[in-house]
Amino acid sequence: MARKLPRKDVVIIGLGWTGSIMAYELADAGLDVIAIERGPWRNTATDYPPGYAADELRYRIRHELFLSPSQTTFTFRNKMSETALPIRTWGAFMPPNGVGGGGVHWNAETWRFLPSDFVLKTHLTQRYGAGFLPEDMTVQDWGVTYDELEPHYDRFEYLCGTSGQAGNIKGTIMEGGNPFEGPRSRAYPNPPQDQPFGHTLFGKAARELGYKPFPQPSGNMSRPYQNPLGVRLGPCTYCGFCEWFGCGNYSKASPQTTILPALVRKPNFTARDNSEVTRINVDGSGKRATGVSFVDTAGDEWEQPADLVVLSAYTIFNVQLLLLSGIGKAYDPAANTGVVGRNFTHQTISDVVSFFDPAKFVFNPFIASGAIGMCIDEFNGDNFDHGPHGFVGGGYMGHVQTNGRPIETTPVPPGTPSWGAAWKKAVKENYQSAIKPGTGVHGSMYSYRDVYLDLDPTYKDRFNRPLVRITMDFHDNEIKQNKFLTDKFAEIFQAMGAKQVHKEYRKAPYDITKYQTTHLCGGAIMGTDPNTSALNRYLQSWDVPNLFVLGASAFPQNAGYNPTGTVAALAYWAADAIRSNYLKNPGQLINA
Amino acid sequence: MQRRTFLTLAAWFVGTTSLTHATVIHNHVPWAPRPNSPPEMVRPGPWQFFTLDEARAMEAIVDRIIPPDPETPGGKIAGCAVFIDRQLKGPYGSNQNLYTLGPHTHGTKEQGPQSALTHAELYRKALAALDKHCKSTQGGKSFAELDADAQDDVLRKIESGEIKFEAVDAKGFFSALLKDVPEGFFSDPIHGGNIDMVGWKMIGFPGIRYDYRDWVGRHNERYPHPPVSIAGRADWTPAKS
Numbered sequence: 001m002a003r004k005l006p007r008k009d010v011v012i013i014g015l016g017w018t019g020s021i022m023a024y025e026l027a028d029a030g031l032d033v034i035a036i037e038r039g040p041w042r043n044t045a046t047d048y049p050p051g052y053a054a055d056e057l058r059y060r061i062r063h064e065l066f067l068s069p070s071q072t073t074f075t076f077r078n079k080m081s082e083t084a085l086p087i088r089t090w091g092a093f094m095p096p097n098g099v100g101g102g103g104v105h106w107n108a109e110t111w112r113f114l115p116s117d118f119v120l121k122t123h124l125t126q127r128y129g130a131g132f133l134p135e136d137m138t139v140q141d142w143g144v145t146y147d148e149l150e151p152h153y154d155r156f157e158y159l160c161g162t163s164g165q166a167g168n169i170k171g172t173i174m175e176g177g178n179p180f181e182g183p184r185s186r187a188y189p190n191p192p193q194d195q196p197f198g199h200t201l202f203g204k205a206a207r208e209l210g211y212k213p214f215p216q217p218s219g220n221m222s223r224p225y226q227n228p229l230g231v232r233l234g235p236c237t238y239c240g241f242c243e244w245f246g247c248g249n250y251s252k253a254s255p256q257t258t259i260l261p262a263l264v265r266k267p268n269f270t271a272r273d274n275s276e277v278t279r280i281n282v283d284g285s286g287k288r289a290t291g292v293s294f295v296d297t298a299g300d301e302w303e304q305p306a307d308l309v310v311l312s313a314y315t316i317f318n319v320q321l322l323l324l325s326g327i328g329k330a331y332d333p334a335a336n337t338g339v340v341g342r343n344f345t346h347q348t349i350s351d352v353v354s355f356f357d358p359a360k361f362v363f364n365p366f367i368a369s370g371a372i373g374m375c376i377d378e379f380n381g382d383n384f385d386h387g388p389h390g391f392v393g394g395g396y397m398g399h400v401q402t403n404g405r406p407i408e409t410t411p412v413p414p415g416t417p418s419w420g421a422a423w424k425k426a427v428k429e430n431y432q433s434a435i436k437p438g439t440g441v442h443g444s445m446y447s448y449r450d451v452y453l454d455l456d457p458t459y460k461d462r463f464n465r466p467l468v469r470i471t472m473d474f475h476d477n478e479i480k481q482n483k484f485l486t487d488k489f490a491e492i493f494q495a496m497g498a499k500q501v502h503k504e505y506r507k508a509p510y511d512i513t514k515y516q517t518t519h520l521c522g523g524a525i526m527g528t529d530p531n532t533s534a535l536n537r538y539l540q541s542w543d544v545p546n547l548f549v550l551g552a553s554a555f556p557q558n559a560g561y562n563p564t565g566t567v568a569a570l571a572y573w574a575a576d577a578i579r580s581n582y583l584k585n586p587g588q589l590i591n592a
Numbered sequence: 593m594q595r596r597t598f599l600t601l602a603a604w605f606v607g608t609t610s611l612t613h614a615t616v617i618h619n620h621v622p623w624a625p626r627p628n629s630p631p632e633m634v635r636p637g638p639w640q641f642f643t644l645d646e647a648r649a650m651e652a653i654v655d656r657i658i659p660p661d662p663e664t665p666g667g668k669i670a671g672c673a674v675f676i677d678r679q680l681k682g683p684y685g686s687n688q689n690l691y692t693l694g695p696h697t698h699g700t701k702e703q704g705p706q707s708a709l710t711h712a713e714l715y716r717k718a719l720a721a722l723d724k725h726c727k728s729t730q731g732g733k734s735f736a737e738l739d740a741d742a743q744d745d746v747l748r749k750i751e752s753g754e755i756k757f758e759a760v761d762a763k764g765f766f767s768a769l770l771k772d773v774p775e776g777f778f779s780d781p782i783h784g785g786n787i788d789m790v791g792w793k794m795i796g797f798p799g800i801r802y803d804y805r806d807w808v809g810r811h812n813e814r815y816p817h818p819p820v821s822i823a824g825r826a827d828w829t830p831a832k833s
């Protein structure tokens with residue numbers, strides 16, 4: 001029997017980036033808030049102190065800060081006609097686990113989406129005509145605009161102390177920034193990070209080719225910073241153990257370094273860690289959530305009643321909990337009905353590895369941070385005319401030197417044997433003079449009718465619940481996009497003076513073993529029509545109005561940027577709607 | 593929840609570490625003046641997973657995957673076999689963190705590995721098969737007793753699929769070697785390989801120095817300082833006189 005806990009105003013499922021933001025906002029509004037988190041509490045000093053944080057084997061290779069597939073995983077297949085099989089060891093993405101969520105071990109590349117990304121369907125149809133889009137592509141407008149989100153992007157960047165160079169302040173184009181970005185209300189809170197040798201070469205070559213390179217907006221601090229909640233971050237030391245790792249310097253923006261110290265001081269906030277929510281409970285009408293059920297690591301079952309439920313468990317776990325709780329109509333790709341699981345997307349990433357003359361180039365690849373880098377945005381979104389190219393979408397591309405860690409980053413020229421004396425010699429010769437950008441080409445992935453999530457008929461998790469089944473493949477549009485972008489990207493390395501440039505195009509079929517990013521999107525998307533979206537424009541469930549679902553699961557399709565800037569802006573946007581409207585009159589905020 | 597589910601669940605929790613006790617956090621940061629999960633250092637000493645015969649074969653193999661050269665020792669001196677021995681004895685060897693429930697079906701390449709074998713079982717079976725193969729084709733000699741060229745030849749044929757083993761996927765074993773041996777050569781010496789940081793010295797990786805603020809702006813200049821590992825550096829401990 002589950003033990004029943006005293007009722008709270010709000011229960012938050014998952015204390016990662018969005019859970020922390022919402023918990024703070026609602027506790028700040030005076031509500032009694034509890035957050036329930038599947039993984040352990042994590043702190044800089046106790047969990048990743050500099051004395052041992054920099055352990056490549058432990059954190060990068062064995063994924064110690066991540067969810068273990070033994071705890072739960074997903075099944076995968078390319079096509080609806082195939083039988084999905086479980087992901088036994090992580091590959092294409094790496095789900096977070098524990099307080100702070102992905103914020104603990106992300107790179108902190110902190111982007112905004114383009115204004116046209118939010119009205120994608122309308123924009124593309126107006127510019128190119130409806131016939132230009134592939135028939136099975138299911139892109140949609142978001143129901144929210146860039147201008148509406150701008151103040152919320154700004155809040156997240158000032159929370160994080162983002163280091164960057166503005167490209168557009170209130171319509172004025174700023175030298176050295178990204179001229180394609182939407183207008184921002186003010187400059188970044190911190191100047192860009194210092195750039196190592198390779199990045200400056202990349203910037204110079206890109207400029208000579210006529211592009212407008214700019215430093216990547218980074219949540220790694222370029223100087224000490226105190227955020228509006230009074231929490232302080234230290235300067236980044238370019239240690240090169242950032243992505244996959246916790247930061248021992250308090251210099252990477254994360255819930256731990258920006259919100260949690262202020263949040264845990266609020267007497268009306270409680271967190272429970274090592275506790276996994278197994279179900280969102282609804283009353284007999286099916287239209288009202290009554291709270292959640294969870295199991296802790298002692299195996300004890302609990303019930304937490306609450307008036308408002310916030311689901312912020314990360315894309316795919318959000319969808320899983322909706323499906324298992326029977327909230328919203330499950331998507332059926334054959335009939336093209338239902339919404340939960342629909343429009344699932346990832347990213348279209350590729351890289352170019354370049355080899356320079358070791359006698360002339362010393363890049364010191366280990367002088368690095370997760371989000372440092374020089375980028376160009378000429379080929380993102382609809383920043384260029386797609387008419388002649390026959391595809392839509394795009395991405396930023398950049399030289400982002402995230403690490404010189406030797407298990408991961410010892411590139412050798414193509415054709416080198418993979419072991420033995422020749423391999424060893426090539427590793428030694430090229431370590432200092434090869435460039436393998438951490439990001440490369442960061443392309444969009446648009447949504448399709450046959451790419452979706454549902455529950456697997458065969459495989460179960462440790463609670464004997466069905467695993468989520470991923471059906472996903474690359475479509476021609478993305479493959480064409482990637483070819484075009486990768487070729488453009490390679491030209492820049494050529495211009496930098498590389499003696500050999502190796503293009504690693506992204507190809508179909510989608511491969512679950514090859515890491516791309518952990519930018520899974522969609523499955524519980526926002527929109528203006530309950531027939532094609534699970535959430536309204538405030539991330540409120542159409543079906544259960546006292547449930548809000550945060551995270552990239554709300555993206556109708558993925559853009560050519562990292563998601564978290566937009567994920568966090570949407571969380572603030574939803575929090576604002578709850579604080580200023582919902583609490584006054586709890587109920588559906590939109591009449592559909 | 594049904595009793596059966598609960599029992600499986602309880603078994604799962606027993607396998608998890610003490611770090612995973614559920615706690616209630618209210619009005620305070622759960623702060624402890626000590627690290628939560630300090631690294632465990634591999635100690636030298638007897639083999640923990642390999643038998644003596646297996647260890648001999650492994651030392652020969654790691655020295656062909658990463659052969660010695662005049663400047664840098666090979667996999668054997670670098671401790672790659674010790675590294676793999678300790679890894680196979682631990683959670684990696686038993687696939688502790690992986691999803692291991694069935695059914696185990698062979699799928700497409702894009703669906704990833706589906707084998708029911710643990711890493712430890714893979715090595716055990718493959719090393720036995722390698723021994724059998726060598727003894728029956730090389731006049732009774734084990735892999736370790738062959739000369740370097742003959743060893744390379746056997747490895748090359750496993751890599752290409754020309755040599756197959758009966759009970760276990762020979763190519764799969766070779767892929768594991770291509771991952772595990774360089775990991776031993778390049779991971780922090782606390783894990784038992786990369787002894788004296790030879791792998792890091794070979795390429796000029798400074799290890800866990802953690803602060804390059806003074807060097808980020810010094811473009812195209814070689815970083816001058818020697819590497820440091822999680823356990824420090826040999827010359828920090830005064831030599832015994």
Ligand SMILES: Cc1cc2nc3c(=O)[nH]c(=O)nc-3n(C[C@H](O)[C@H](O)[C@H](O)COP(=O)(O)OP(=O)(O)OC[C@H]3O[C@@H](n4cnc5c(N)ncnc54)[C@H](O)[C@@H]3O)c2cc1C
Nearest residue numbers: 014016017018038098101102107108109277518551562564
């Ligand atoms: C290696 C890596 C690098 C990345 N780099 C970048 C980057 O540079 N830029 C960028 O924009 N994005 C990056 N991301 C993505 C970024 O981490 C996510 O977009 C972000 O963390 C999403 O926030 P969230 O709140 O939706 O989910 P999370 O931060 O993942 O938080 C979700 C939380 O919910 C918990 N949870 C899940 N299920 C349950 C349950 N049933 N019960 C209780 N709790 C549960 C999880 O344990 C987790 O703590 C990166 C991700 C990874 C893994």
